[in-house]
Amino acid sequence: PELYTLADDPGEQRNLATVAPDRVSALTNVLTTFDRNLPGQAARESSQVSDQLRSLGYTSGGAKPAKTQFTDADDPKRLIDIDRELHDANQLFSSGRIPDAVQAFQRIIAKRPELADAYRYLAYVYWQVGRPAEAIATLEKALATGIADDDIRIRLGTFLAESGNPAKGIALLAASPADDVEAQTALGIAYGQAGKDADALAAFDRALAVDGTNGIALQNIGTIWLRQN
Numbered sequence: 001p002e003l004y005t006l007a008d009d010p011g012e013q014r015n016l017a018t019v020a021p022d023r024v025s026a027l028t029n030v031l032t033t034f035d036r037n038l039p040g041q042a043a044r045e046s047s048q049v050s051d052q053l054r055s056l057g058y059t060s061g062g063a064k065p066a067k068t069q070f071t072d073a074d075d076p077k078r079l080i081d082i083d084r085e086l087h088d089a090n091q092l093f094s095s096g097r098i099p100d101a102v103q104a105f106q107r108i109i110a111k112r113p114e115l116a117d118a119y120r121y122l123a124y125v126y127w128q129v130g131r132p133a134e135a136i137a138t139l140e141k142a143l144a145t146g147i148a149d150d151d152i153r154i155r156l157g158t159f160l161a162e163s164g165n166p167a168k169g170i171a172l173l174a175a176s177p178a179d180d181v182e183a184q185t186a187l188g189i190a191y192g193q194a195g196k197d198a199d200a201l202a203a204f205d206r207a208l209a210v211d212g213t214n215g216i217a218l219q220n221i222g223t224i225w226l227r228q229n
Contacts, residue, residue, distance in 0.1 A: 001017040001024050001028070002015050002017055003015065003016045003017040003020055003023060003024055003027070004016065048175040049153075049175045049176065051175070052171065052172070052174065052175040053143060053153070053172075055171075056168070056171055056172060058140060058143035058144055058172075082108060082111065082112055082115070085104065085107070085108050086108060086117060086118065086121065088104060089101050089104035089105050089108065089121065090121060092104055093121075093125050098125065098129055101125055102122065102125060102126075105118050105121055105122035105125065106122065109122070113145055114145065114146075114147060116142060116147050116149040116151075116152060119138055119139060119141065119142035119147070119152060120139075120142075120149075120151065120152060120155065122138050123135040123136075123138040123139045123155065123159070126138060127159060132159060132162075132163040133163075135159055136156065136159050136160060136163065139152055139155060139156040139159065140156065143156070150180070150182070150183065151182075153172060153173070153183075154173065154176075154182050154183050154186045155186075156169075156172060157169040157170075157172040157173040157183075157186050157187070157190055158186045158189060158190070160172065160190070161186075161189055161190035161193040161194075162189070162193065166190045166191070166193035166194035167194060169186075169187075169189075169190035169193070170187065170190045170191060170194060170196075173186055173187040173190060174187065178206050179206075179209075179210050181207045181210045181211045181214060184203045184204070184206045184207040184210075184217075185203070185204065185207045185214060185216050185217050185220075187203040188200045188201070188202075188203035188204040188207065188217065188220055189216075189220060191203055192220060192223070192224060197224050197227075197228065200220070200224060201221060201224060204217040204218075204220055204221050
């Protein structure tokens with residue numbers, strides 16, 4: 001908890017929370033009337049998806065529950081530094097300093113092992129430089145940590161399919177909701193890599209039923225028809 005008198009302390013240097021507990025209590029009660037859901041917060045997987053993840057050995061008990069208690073480590077002022085480190089790591093990758101970028105993302109993960117973006121970016125770096133096994137291992141580590149992030153799961157399924165293990169990619173994505181465009185597109189790619197054209201076309205059709213302009217689905221449907229003819 002932090003409390004400042006902005007007129008006297010515009011730089012918010014003197015935290016008065018410990019010396020004005022009644023004021024803190026009153027303001028806390030006001031804040032409880034607001035919607036406190038975090039913007040962009042990842043939804044918990046369906047029970048079917050969670051069961052599928054556990055069966056594949058990625059998680060031991062589903063996603064971690066949302067935090068209700070916070071410490072100084074969660075202070076937004078501290079998280080600004082983490083955001084800056086993510087930006088700097090991406091800049092290292094963009095400038096071609098791959099080993100430095102990898103080390104930077106690994107340091108961020110060590111500091112904040114629940115930060116999905118760090119795993120996602122690190123896996124992307126590995127994939128782009130031709131190190132698919134490490135890309136896959138990075139995303140698997142994220143899931144094993146209990147991160148509930150659909151994008152992590154979908155990227156992992158795609159990477160598995162495109163690196164010679166489509167069966168595992170299919171197993172990872174098969175329980176995805178029919179209206180999840182990205183998941184169904186990834187599932188279609190996995191089926192296509194496995195030579196299961198009918199299943200691939202069905203998955204792409206589900207994606208197009210939600211988003212008829214999905215270029216990836218349309219391109220892959222065309223590829224399948226060309227391959228069959």
